[in-house]
Amino acid sequence: MTAEAARGGGRTDPRPDVAAGRRGVVVAGWLGSTNLGDELLFRALTRQLRARGAEPTAISTDPAATTAVHGVEALPHLDPPAWWRAARADRRLVLGGGGLLQDESSRWNVPYHLSRVAVGRGAGARVVAVGLGGGTLHAPSKAAVLALLRTVPVGARDRLTASQLRTIGCRHVRLTADLAFSLPPSTEPAHDELVVCLRPRNVGGGWRPASSNWQRGLPSAAQLTALAARLGDLARALGLSLRFVALQADRDGPLHEAIAARVTGVDVVAVRPTVDTVLDEVARGRLVLGMRFHAAVAGLLAGRPVLAAPYSSKVAELASDAPRTVWQLGVPLTRVVPMHAEEALRVGDHHRAAELAALVARERGNGRLLDALLEETS
Numbered sequence: 001m002t003a004e005a006a007r008g009g010g011r012t013d014p015r016p017d018v019a020a021g022r023r024g025v026v027v028a029g030w031l032g033s034t035n036l037g038d039e040l041l042f043r044a045l046t047r048q049l050r051a052r053g054a055e056p057t058a059i060s061t062d063p064a065a066t067t068a069v070h071g072v073e074a075l076p077h078l079d080p081p082a083w084w085r086a087a088r089a090d091r092r093l094v095l096g097g098g099g100l101l102q103d104e105s106s107r108w109n110v111p112y113h114l115s116r117v118a119v120g121r122g123a124g125a126r127v128v129a130v131g132l133g134g135g136t137l138h139a140p141s142k143a144a145v146l147a148l149l150r151t152v153p154v155g156a157r158d159r160l161t162a163s164q165l166r167t168i169g170c171r172h173v174r175l176t177a178d179l180a181f182s183l184p185p186s187t188e189p190a191h192d193e194l195v196v197c198l199r200p201r202n203v204g205g206g207w208r209p210a211s212s213n214w215q216r217g218l219p220s221a222a223q224l225t226a227l228a229a230r231l232g233d234l235a236r237a238l239g240l241s242l243r244f245v246a247l248q249a250d251r252d253g254p255l256h257e258a259i260a261a262r263v264t265g266v267d268v269v270a271v272r273p274t275v276d277t278v279l280d281e282v283a284r285g286r287l288v289l290g291m292r293f294h295a296a297v298a299g300l301l302a303g304r305p306v307l308a309a310p311y312s313s314k315v316a317e318l319a320s321d322a323p324r325t326v327w328q329l330g331v332p333l334t335r336v337v338p339m340h341a342e343e344a345l346r347v348g349d350h351h352r353a354a355e356l357a358a359l360v361a362r363e364r365g366n367g368r369l370l371d372a373l374l375e376e377t378s
Contacts, residue, residue, distance in 0.1 A: 023090070024054065024056075024092070025054050025056050025057070025373075026083065026086045026090055026116075026125065027045060027046075027049075027059065028059050028094065028095050028096075028116035029041060029095070029096055029098060029100070030061075030098055031058050031059065031060040031066050031074070031077075033061055034249050034250045036247045036249075036294070037098070037292060037297075039069065039070075039275040040180045040183065040275060041096070041097040041131060042066075044131075044180050045094065045096070046072065047183070048179075048370060049094075052370060052374055053374075054370075054374055055072070056072050056094075057072065057073045057090065058070070058072050058073070058075070059075050059076075059077055059083060059116055060075065061077045083123075084123045085123075087125040088123040088124060091125050091126060092127075093120035093125045094128055094129070094373070095113070095127060095128070095132065096130045096131045096132045096155070097131025097132060097133070097157065097366070099133035099134065099135060101134040101165075102133070102135025102137065103137055103141055104136050107138070110141040111141075111144060114144050114145070117152070118148055121148070126376060128153045128154070129149065129155065129369075130155040130176065130179065130370065131155060131179035132154055132155060132156055133156070133178075134156070134164050134165065135313070137164070145168055146168050149165070150169055152170070152172065153372065153373075154170060154172060154174070155176035155366045156174070157176060157178045157314075158318075159175060160313055162174070175365070176363055176366045176369075177359050177360075177363035177365075177366075178293075178297055178363065179366060180297045180298075181297070181359045181363040182364075185301040186279040186282070188280040188281075188284055188302070190285065190286045190304065191284045191285070191286070192239065192241060193241050193242070193285045194234065194235045194240040194243065194289060194341075195281070195282055195289070195290075195299075196231060196243065196244050196245070196289045197244075197245050197246070197247055197291065198227075198244070198252060198255055198256060198290075198291050198309075198333075199247070199248065199255070199292055200218045200252075201219075202311070218255060224258050224259055225262050227262075227334060228259045228261075230333060230334045231333075232266050234289075234336060234338060235266045236265060236266050237341075238286075238287070238338060238345075240285075240287070241266060241268065243268075243269055243270075243281075244256035244270040245271055245278070245281045245295070246271070246272045246273070247292045247294060248292075249272040252292075253272045257270050278298065282298035283301075283302035283304065285304055286345065287304065287341055288305070289333075290307070290308055291308075291311055293312065293314050293318070296308050296315060296319075297318070299325070300322055300352070300356050301356065303349055303352045303356065305344035305347060305352070306325060306344070307329055307340055307341060308326050308328050308329060309333055310328055310329055315328065321358070323355075324351040324352060325347070325352045
């Protein structure tokens with residue numbers, strides 16, 4: 001791809017496959033960051049679009065990285081004229097997936113993401129939202145959601161989001177599931193490892209950008225020591241080594257390494273995977289202990305039991321949808337004891353397979369929305 005195409009110019013023939021007859025779709029999500037959960041969502045959406053003969057163009061915070069990792073054309077996230085040209089040419093825009101409709105990380109979050117919908121609709125593109133998650137919304141955000149998504153077909157990844165959008169006044173909301181449930185499961189065999197996926201505590205919600213808030217959620221030195229002691233005790237009791245897997249390398253990685261340096265009496269390794277390797281890294285564990293939503297999703301995909309820290313409504317709902325796979329802890333991580341893990345490990349594989357199958361089936365609702373989008377704009 002040329003440098004001009006990466007900047008959003010040269011729209012006459014920037015994508016030979018689209019020019020040859022494949023249909024283009026602009027994708028507005030959270031792309032180009034270091035969050036592998038969001039990158040997995042785009043990987044899943046790209047697979048679904050290409051299976052339907054369509055080619056995505058991504059709006060990204062790092063267009064060069066998105067092109068290199070996913071093999072797509074990417075537009076800068078602060079270039080509305082480029083979005084308009086792409087939406088005008090393709091006549092289709094997909095919002096999602098992931099938790100885009102929430103004020104918890106930052107009050108800028110909703111206007112940031114909905115600005116793409118506004119530009120797309122202004123360019124005459126049809127819009128659908130797939131695998132969309134929400135959260136706390138203040139009055140201005142609710143008004144913006146209603147103004148821009150009232151008549152948009154929406155696939156909500158969880159019941160709370162679906163209910164919230166319907167209450168606001170959105171007319172065409174259906175319950176689907178997280179897009180990552182459409183990804184092929186890892187074939188990595190389980191090793192004698194306890195996989196741990198932690199993150200800094202979310203302390204956002206104000207008018208500061210989310211990227212400036214996360215360091216305030218890091219544990220103190222005393223908390224790091226307590227976490228290391230509890231995780232070491234748990235691994236020893238289970239006869240497992242510790243494997244820390246960072247789903248956001250620049251935030252989770254330093255946290256994991258600080259804890260790993262304090263662990264004694266058990267083998268420990270901390271890894272920073274890529275979007276291509278993260279599902280295999282999580283699948284290595286006989287048990288997954290996570291604070292990241294997509295750590296639980298990856299555990300489900302691999303058929304591994306998951307102990308989920310109680311930090312988010314989306315994790316709580318996933319635990320209610322898959323109660324034999326995702327065990328929501330009712331205690332802080334420093335109070336997790338072997339009996340929590342042993343109970344989860346005793347569940348038969350067939351129970352976990354059934355829970356995964358139900359979520360995979362629900363996720364197919366996102367595909368039906370994409371089918372309708374592509375059919376109506378052909």
